[in-house]
Amino acid sequence: MGKRINQTEARKVAKLSRLDLSEEEIAEFTGQLSAILDYVAKMNELDTTGIEPLAHCLPIRNVFREDVIKESLGTEKTLANAPQRDGEFFKVPKIIDSK
Amino acid sequence: MRDELPDIDCRGLRDQIAAGDVKSVAVTKAVFEQIEKHERTIGAYINTFKEQALAKAQKIDDKIAAGEPVGKLAGVPVAIKDNMCTTFGATTCASKILENFHSPYNATVVEKLLAADAVIVGKTNMDEFAMGSSTENSGLKQTVNPWDTSRVPGGSSGGSTAAVAARFCYAALGSDTGGSIRQPASFCGVVGLKPTYGRVSRFGLVAYGSSLDQIGPITRTVGDCALMMNVIAGYDPADSTSIDEKTAPVPDYLEKLDEPIKRLKIGTVPELNAGSDSDVQKAISGAIEVYKKLGVEIVEIEMPHFDYAIAPYYIIATAEASSNLARYDGVHYGHRTKNPKDYIEVYTKSRAEGFGKEVKRRIMLGTYALSSGYYDAYYLKALKVRNLIRGDFTKAFERCEVILMPVSPTTAFKIDEKVDDPLKMYLSDIYTIAANLAGIPSISVPCGFDKNNLPIGLQILSPAFSEDKLLRIARMYEKETDWHKKKPVIS
Numbered sequence: 001m002g003k004r005i006n007q008t009e010a011r012k013v014a015k016l017s018r019l020d021l022s023e024e025e026i027a028e029f030t031g032q033l034s035a036i037l038d039y040v041a042k043m044n045e046l047d048t049t050g051i052e053p054l055a056h057c058l059p060i061r062n063v064f065r066e067d068v069i070k071e072s073l074g075t076e077k078t079l080a081n082a083p084q085r086d087g088e089f090f091k092v093p094k095i096i097d098s099k
Numbered sequence: 100m101r102d103e104l105p106d107i108d109c110r111g112l113r114d115q116i117a118a119g120d121v122k123s124v125a126v127t128k129a130v131f132e133q134i135e136k137h138e139r140t141i142g143a144y145i146n147t148f149k150e151q152a153l154a155k156a157q158k159i160d161d162k163i164a165a166g167e168p169v170g171k172l173a174g175v176p177v178a179i180k181d182n183m184c185t186t187f188g189a190t191t192c193a194s195k196i197l198e199n200f201h202s203p204y205n206a207t208v209v210e211k212l213l214a215a216d217a218v219i220v221g222k223t224n225m226d227e228f229a230m231g232s233s234t235e236n237s238g239l240k241q242t243v244n245p246w247d248t249s250r251v252p253g254g255s256s257g258g259s260t261a262a263v264a265a266r267f268c269y270a271a272l273g274s275d276t277g278g279s280i281r282q283p284a285s286f287c288g289v290v291g292l293k294p295t296y297g298r299v300s301r302f303g304l305v306a307y308g309s310s311l312d313q314i315g316p317i318t319r320t321v322g323d324c325a326l327m328m329n330v331i332a333g334y335d336p337a338d339s340t341s342i343d344e345k346t347a348p349v350p351d352y353l354e355k356l357d358e359p360i361k362r363l364k365i366g367t368v369p370e371l372n373a374g375s376d377s378d379v380q381k382a383i384s385g386a387i388e389v390y391k392k393l394g395v396e397i398v399e400i401e402m403p404h405f406d407y408a409i410a411p412y413y414i415i416a417t418a419e420a421s422s423n424l425a426r427y428d429g430v431h432y433g434h435r436t437k438n439p440k441d442y443i444e445v446y447t448k449s450r451a452e453g454f455g456k457e458v459k460r461r462i463m464l465g466t467y468a469l470s471s472g473y474y475d476a477y478y479l480k481a482l483k484v485r486n487l488i489r490g491d492f493t494k495a496f497e498r499c500e501v502i503l504m505p506v507s508p509t510t511a512f513k514i515d516e517k518v519d520d521p522l523k524m525y526l527s528d529i530y531t532i533a534a535n536l537a538g539i540p541s542i543s544v545p546c547g548f549d550k551n552n553l554p555i556g557l558q559i560l561s562p563a564f565s566e567d568k569l570l571r572i573a574r575m576y577e578k579e580t581d582w583h584k585k586k587p588v589i590s
Contacts, residue, residue: 005467009467010463013463013466013467013470014463016466016470017421017450017459017462017463017466018425018428018443018446018447018450019447019450019451019454019459019462019463020444020447020448020450020451021451021459025456025459029459029460029463032460032521032522033460033463033464033467035522036413036464036521036522036525037467037477039409039410039522039525040410040413040414040477040481041410042407042410043407043410043411043480043481043484044480045407046404046407046484046487048480048483048484048487051483051486051487052483052486053479053482053483053485053486054482054483054485054486054489055310055482056310056340057296057310057485057489057536057537057538057563058295058296058297058340058342058538058563060297060339060340062339063336063339065336073203073204077203078203080201080203081199081200081201081203081431081432081433082431082432083429083430083432083433083434083435084435090430090431092430092442092445093439093441093442093444093445094441094442095442
């Protein structure tokens with residue numbers, strides 16, 4: 001069976017996944033994902049015409065709560081795990097170029 | 100003098116502590132002695148809380164001495180899988196990306212354990228983000244099987260099941276997305292229950308596959324699973340997928356535990372059982388005989404789509420994971436790469452450095468399955484097959500109360516045996532995955548040993564919200580056997 005996914009596609013998926021993968025990882029994952037997708041193709045043996053997709057196994061409905069103000073975490077607790085902070089803000093590298 | 104480690108279950112221990120016959124401090128000390136003796140070999144815990152545990156134990160002992168009422172788990176040492184948020188210690192998910200993450204809140208199940216006066220011993224190792232079947236995918240340490248230290252404990256809750264088997268605690272919490280409570284329970288010779296989806300709050304459980312994840316107990320006996328369910332089950336306004344008690348009332352799981360079910364019909368799927376190792380098959384046949392002797396009618400049923408469960412599972416679980424794990428962006432918490440050249444690298448490099456291989460692989464697979472052009476062929480198709488699998492159960496439960504089958508086709512495999520072949524690892528989940536796809540409860544109960552003295556688990560599956568009945572049926576078997584009384588000799 002032909003490869004279901006090639007390295008170019010794997011690189012694209014890595015980009016979508018926001019994963020900076022090495023060339024070795026791309027090569028390894030390409031082979032492994034192809035094998036897994038070959039296996040997954042087993043689903044095509046089943047005729048699913050007219051079958052509803054089941055995203056959730058129990059009937060669930062939207063849940064509303066009363067619109068009351070409750071105590072929140074607060075700045076210190078919220079920022080306690082921040083890799084970098086600046087006063088009461090999360091700090092990240094510049095997003096918009098200034099040129 | 101050594102403090103004694105009473106060889107009883109949580110129920111017995113709790114009653115002795117509550118009666119003042121045994122001190123929680125003495126038991127907690129003994130548990131830590133056991134940990135200090137064998138943890139270097141087993142590696143069950145990512146973090147332990149000796150001081151905090153002893154202080155809590157003392158508090159419980161004092162309450163009892165003062166004649167104050169105590170909770171359902173008063174003074175009982177328990178462990179928590181490290182994907183449940185705690186304000187004490189880190190919550191790592193066994194991932195480098197969360198190695199230093201300290202949760203600002205407790206998961207609902209943790210609050211419930213604390214409110215029941217449990218003594219929390221520590222947080223257990225697991226496959227990173229619960230992705231795996233052997234605990235070998237932990238980014239932080241290795242856990243081995245207490246029955247044979249050259250073998251895996253199973254996964255992903257392998258730290259929790261190894262801790263219960265090695266007497267490092269009296270019970271533990273695990274989480275089960277595709278078998279992660281039942282399969283390691285089976286490999287370690289303990290009892291593990293995956294409740295109905297929505298029965299136990301997932302608030303504070305780090306999400307992997309949100310439509311499949313469920314927290315459940317890992318214990319020495321079926322009765323302890325009932326006790327733990329009495330503590331953790333129920334609606335939680337903080338989890339919108341937890342089921343309200345009007346729709347499905349929460350019973351007292353212990354109340355009728357020892358009453359056998361009359362005119363019971365149990366379903367078996369002979370061609371499914373045939374797919375497991377001969378020792379596993381023999382143990383399952385033995386369990387069927389035990390039920391027959393109790394007057395149970397055995398009904399042979401068909402599950403025509405069961406064999407297809409792995410394919411949709413690994414699409415649905417990874418698709419949900421790719422979305423859930425998008426939150427690890429190196430911005431708000433978790434690992435951030437040093438010296439990123441722009442903000443995109445904050446994401447791509449932090450994630451590449453923080454996630455282990457299996458997590459990356461599953462994010463890739465899930466992203467692919469959801470990406471434009473493949474969504475219908477993979478994700479949508481998987482959801483349809485999921486519906487067919489649920490239909491198999493609906494039909495089967497018209498003919499029998501519960502279904503009985505192996506938990507895993509094999510007993511615990513060797514460390515490194517399957518790590519290089521992810522598909523081979525996935526295929527070992529064949530018996531456990533369907534319960535998650537259908538959302539139904541399922542239990543693993545010790546039912547024998549193979550030729551290498553490795554434990555074998557019996558899986559019993561029942562309709563949604565029938566855990567009380569499921570536990571009673573499991574108890575009927577447990578009462579007739581003493582597999583659950585065997586414990587490993589750690590060498």
